[in-house]
Amino acid sequence: MSERRMIAAAIQMSSTPDREENKKTAERLIREAASAGADLVSLPELWSCHGLEKVYRENAESIPGPTTDFLGSLARELGIYLLGGSILEKVPGSARLHNTSTLFAPSGELLAVYRKIHLFDVKVADREYLESRTIAPGKEIVTAKAGPATIGLSVCYDVRFPELYRMLALAGAEILMVPAAFTLQTGKDHWELLLRARAVENQAYVVAPAQWGQKADGRWTYGRSMIVDPWGVVLARCPDRDGFALAPLDLGCLESLRAEFPALANRRPEVYRSAL
Template sequence: MHLRAAAIQLNSRNNPAENLATVEHFLEQAADMGAQFVSLPEFWTYLGPYSGFDEAAQTIPGPAIERLQEKARKHKMIVHGGSIVERVTSTPGKFHNTSVLINREGEIIAQYRKIHLFDVDLANGEKHYESERIVPGNQLVTAEIEGITFGLTVCYDLRFPELYRSLALRGAQLLMVPAGFTLHTGRDHWEVLLRARAIENFCYVIAPAQVGQYPPNRQCFGRSMIIDPWGLVLAQAQDMPSVIMTEIDLEQIARVRAQIPSLEHRQPQVYEL
């Protein structure tokens, strides 16, 4: 089975209306390129200070996701909605970092709430405390559409290989990593981690990213990528908003796993994770 897969790289900011218009433009571009599956980056509806979450947050379904559903129906594309700021209706002032998967009929097939929160003090002076506003998820999510099994993750999850191994053992073939990696961490870690997750699990990795500056004077690394199960980079974005696309051969997963059956060679009775 082959799938024409696209990843959209964005420079989202703290203006949800402008961000949505940009996303709709790139979704149309991806459709014109013949994409059958399209993925968006983390926080595509709003990227800015945590103080803006109250105004920018939405429910699911809500206006932003409904627009993605419309595009999926119009172009008969599978759409992975990166992640948005989802309002926690039961707890005012709290939010989830939530990813959504939509089928060609425009139906929401799966939702994933980011498990690992980005609470760090970086050497360049950047401080990120996602847990101040974000409530972590507590469920692994895989979902099947048309015989393809997707494993859903978001950004900082990438640093926890046990999550990806768990998704692979649940049958995931495409590992989704929508992200907004910082410039400071991304230039040294982004590609290395993505290729490692692909190689460790012999899965495709699709990683649409944010790029460029956003308020308050911070910068995302970009370099969105699509990586095959052997760890080869099939497509990579440059340092600007854009669409990258490649054709995925899902049978490649079985061929690679037959060469190096490391998943079968695991000895889980020896180690605990």
């Protein structure tokens, strides 16, 4: 990692309800990404347990806890920044959980914790999704410093709410993280479109690791994990299998773009706060 450059990897998995199986897959892919030169590695949404709502509470844990300890130790061993996609977090005194993303430093330190704000309560062609039945929304917008870059955290359905990303950009975010488990029905039409839009309108890199394939409850997730540059160009994309997208992020070029094409110059954060 040079002064204003990073290499990012967006990991793609097809997680199951079996936490130990998922942990082995995640560790293998994280190690492969680090060996390929990545110094910022990211996992998808609910990578440690996915597909059966009835086992979510069994797999929920506190933060810090066993899964974040595992991620922190792996970040320290490999000397990387590691975004732990999202996991299910226990909420004291509540029957619901949080869908929570964590970011670790190469030292193993937990740098940031973000709880998904926008919950996936929708009807699509084949079924109804009610994430709020098991998940409580978060309330805090989160950025964190990661080496030469400022990272903005989000999770999946958040990507449909541009005001969140504008607030992250106004808070200094240069890399927007979007770990996801997009449905096949919405993903084939909107996934790339939304990621490229968030990159262009905020003049930021977007790193979007995703779930792919059919889940234990029968649903299909879209996959196509990708990394997008601030001009909206897709730098890397995963095919339909486990793996990772890998791309260099030139933060010096991003800084120049923001100076030469000052789309963020008219800063009125009060507008966006009122929109959330």
